[in-house]
Amino acid sequence: MSQPPLDLVCIEPRFPGRLGGVADWLVRRRGYRVRFFCNQADPAVQWPEATGRGIEVVAFNVGGVARETSVEWPKVLERSLCYAYGCWEVLEGRRPRPVDLILGRSNGLGSSLYAPVIFPRTPIVQFFDTYFDPDRREPGDEAERRPDTYRHWRLAANAVELVELENGVTPWTATDYQRSLFPTPYRDDFHVLHDGVETRGLPARHRDPLTIGGRTIPADAKVVTFVARSLDRLRGFDRFVGIVDRLVRAEPNVVAVAVGSRVADHPFDFAHYGRDYPLILLGENPPTSLERLWMPGVLPPDDVRRLLARSDLHVYASRPHPASRSLVEAMAAGCVVLAFETEAALEVIEPGVSGLLVPTDLDEASRIALGVLQDPAAHRPLGEAAAERVRERYSRDVTLPRLADLFDRLASGGR
Numbered sequence: 001m002s003q004p005p006l007d008l009v010c011i012e013p014r015f016p017g018r019l020g021g022v023a024d025w026l027v028r029r030r031g032y033r034v035r036f037f038c039n040q041a042d043p044a045v046q047w048p049e050a051t052g053r054g055i056e057v058v059a060f061n062v063g064g065v066a067r068e069t070s071v072e073w074p075k076v077l078e079r080s081l082c083y084a085y086g087c088w089e090v091l092e093g094r095r096p097r098p099v100d101l102i103l104g105r106s107n108g109l110g111s112s113l114y115a116p117v118i119f120p121r122t123p124i125v126q127f128f129d130t131y132f133d134p135d136r137r138e139p140g141d142e143a144e145r146r147p148d149t150y151r152h153w154r155l156a157a158n159a160v161e162l163v164e165l166e167n168g169v170t171p172w173t174a175t176d177y178q179r180s181l182f183p184t185p186y187r188d189d190f191h192v193l194h195d196g197v198e199t200r201g202l203p204a205r206h207r208d209p210l211t212i213g214g215r216t217i218p219a220d221a222k223v224v225t226f227v228a229r230s231l232d233r234l235r236g237f238d239r240f241v242g243i244v245d246r247l248v249r250a251e252p253n254v255v256a257v258a259v260g261s262r263v264a265d266h267p268f269d270f271a272h273y274g275r276d277y278p279l280i281l282l283g284e285n286p287p288t289s290l291e292r293l294w295m296p297g298v299l300p301p302d303d304v305r306r307l308l309a310r311s312d313l314h315v316y317a318s319r320p321h322p323a324s325r326s327l328v329e330a331m332a333a334g335c336v337v338l339a340f341e342t343e344a345a346l347e348v349i350e351p352g353v354s355g356l357l358v359p360t361d362l363d364e365a366s367r368i369a370l371g372v373l374q375d376p377a378a379h380r381p382l383g384e385a386a387a388e389r390v391r392e393r394y395s396r397d398v399t400l401p402r403l404a405d406l407f408d409r410l411a412s413g414g415r
Contacts, residue, residue: 003408005031006100009119011087011112015041015057018127019105020048022195025400027054035096037087037111045300058094062086066109069274070267073153080110080160088114100411101125104169110160116167123410126169128190130322131181132157150270157267165189170410172403177344178322193403196396197328203309205334205383210310212303213296217310221255222373225311225335227304227326231295232264232277235324236317236340239362243315245287246366251373256293259304308333313372316345323348328394331355331386336372336379338365348394354386
């Protein structure tokens, strides 16, 4: 028998971030009470249902280099400590009680680092995204020119993760691929479990006209989608544009929709970080038909779900990096997914069964994509198998009960 609902403190630089969906499920399904500490919050349209009804959002301030949008590599650890100290100040001032467990995700910024000072006997579960190997050259990372300081940054970027791993936390990550990136002495400590995506109430697949963001996609359009937090090089926006450019020459009814911020926000995309990457890319290599490529920006979650339900082909063109939530959400929507082959994608997609994986060859990828658009009925079983795979393995109703069981055990045993 499970114990009474827990009082949870969540700490993440941005709300809802990765943990917001987890907190929402725990509040609505298990009755948890959650105080969510963050430095920034997305617009309210992005907030989960339980915000204000079980999830209390508490902002903390940061100072020093943490206020800068990006920092040079010698300041990486300093920036993380500024985040951790800013969170500590608010925790110290509020002293929330009771607290059964702390759930943190620093995303390289160390927000929960000082929580044990205030809650020395409270268990901490820390979500880890990735570990940067400064010497690893990923397959498919084609001839990328990197400045010498890039390697220095990758060395320094791991500092806060290593401190957190030595801080008495229970480390948690979403996939075996992500765990494999960490140094060998820490791997056996990791709890590997995907945080899941919502599979209830998804819109049914259809071919009706669809209006999103003031623009209507006609019924006869062949819709190709791309979804990422930002339209950057790391997630392969340039590859997507290359595929679309080839498709529009062969198919007059193709409409390509790329959802995400135009400002590159991942430090791996060092050459374009903080800049409008689509503006740069399309200026250097103008596509054949720009009006067939629609970039509506960041959309509300419900609009993204409606778009994916209308998608004829979803392109996941990411370079080697942990699999994004958008990939799993596209599969949950029953999309036929065309993904570039990486270790992360191979863990999520069974090639030829729940999706199509291709090497880093745009001509070959475009040929396969065209085949999907020209014979959607023959490829529909791929989308159906993808949706079933997500329901079985990556649905929040499957993964989060197991996470809640872990929380119950830790809360019962203390830190």
